[in-house]
Amino acid sequence: MCSVGGEVLDVEISGIEQLAVYFKCGECGNEFRCIESKRVRCPACHSANVSKVSKEE
Amino acid sequence: MIPLNDNEMLLLKGKEGTLGIVKAGGKQYFLETDREEIILALEPDDLLVASGFGTDKNIISGLKCVLYMIREVGSPFIVLPKNHPASKRLKIVVSAGDRTRISCSIIPGTHPEQDILCGSEEFDGVEIFGVKGGVEFKNLTGGKIERVPFV
Numbered sequence: 001m002c003s004v005g006g007e008v009l010d011v012e013i014s015g016i017e018q019l020a021v022y023f024k025c026g027e028c029g030n031e032f033r034c035i036e037s038k039r040v041r042c043p044a045c046h047s048a049n050v051s052k053v054s055k056e057e
Numbered sequence: 058m059i060p061l062n063d064n065e066m067l068l069l070k071g072k073e074g075t076l077g078i079v080k081a082g083g084k085q086y087f088l089e090t091d092r093e094e095i096i097l098a099l100e101p102d103d104l105l106v107a108s109g110f111g112t113d114k115n116i117i118s119g120l121k122c123v124l125y126m127i128r129e130v131g132s133p134f135i136v137l138p139k140n141h142p143a144s145k146r147l148k149i150v151v152s153a154g155d156r157t158r159i160s161c162s163i164i165p166g167t168h169p170e171q172d173i174l175c176g177s178e179e180f181d182g183v184e185i186f187g188v189k190g191g192v193e194f195k196n197l198t199g200g201k202i203e204r205v206p207f208v
Contacts, residue, residue, distance in 0.1 A: 016088060016136070020095045034096040041085060043096055 022055045058191040059202060066121060066207035067192055070112055071200045074177025076159070077107040077120030078185065078192055079128060079207055086153060087133035094133075097153060104187035106157045108176045109149040116148070121207065123149050129208060150175060159183040 020033040025042035026049035034040050041048050061067050061080060069076040083101035087094055107123050109116040126132040134151065137144055152174035159176035176183070184195040 016095060017090075032096055033093060034098060037098045037100070039083060039085070039098040039100065040096070041098065043085065043087070 022053045023050045024053045025050050058188055058193050060191040061204065064206065064208050065204050066124065068117065068203045068205060069180070069200045070203065071177055071179040072112065073110065073179060075109050075112050075116050075120060076176065076180065077109070077117070077124055079105050079124050080187070081105055081153060082128060084128065086127065088136055089133045090136045091138045099153060100155065102187045102189050103153065103155045104157065104185060104192065106152045106174055106185055107149055108159065108174050110177060119149050123151060125207070127151065155187050157185045159185070
């Protein structure tokens with residue numbers, strides 16, 4: 001994520017997308033993409049009962 | 058280590074630019090691209106770092122406002138697509154995570170790393186780490202650090 005004004009700000013964000021993985025919520029079934037960490041919670045119901053799922057992109 | 062709690066903002070003031078730094082507070086943040094939403098779950102001691110070109114009162118108020126909008130109001134990070142005309146209008150940009158590297162020599166399309174934040178030349182190469190109870194800097198050779206109230 002970068003930068004301040006002008007051409008230098010015009011960057012691709014492929015790095016962020018490569019870091020993100022799919023998760024599924026064990027409570028409400030919501031699927032979402034998240035950059036992995038110890039604190040992943042479902043953005044819909046806020047449950048911590050979430051697990052990684054593999055998905056073809 | 059420079060102490061920083063959840064109620065404070067650290068300002069690193071240079072001659073041409075200013076950085077505003079707050080604790081991320083262990084919240085979830087949202088990165089919105091033109092294609093999808095990506096969730097970023099941060100640790101309490103991770104940092105939100107805002108970089109502004111300028112050192113006047115307006116820039117400092119702007120840094121605080123941007124960080125407040127993100128952390129306290131819950132505004133998402135907006136990731137503009139490449140070639141978007143708004144890219145050249147932005148005065149303040151933000152990075153989030155446990156480590157941020159300041160660079161003044163970002164070349165479009167050449168930085169897959171996600172911990173680089175554009176800053177003024179005097180802060181080029183400075184690394185900022187969120188550590189327990191505070192902030193650590195590496196390669197910092199100038200600038201004035203102030204701790205000010207945030208919330």
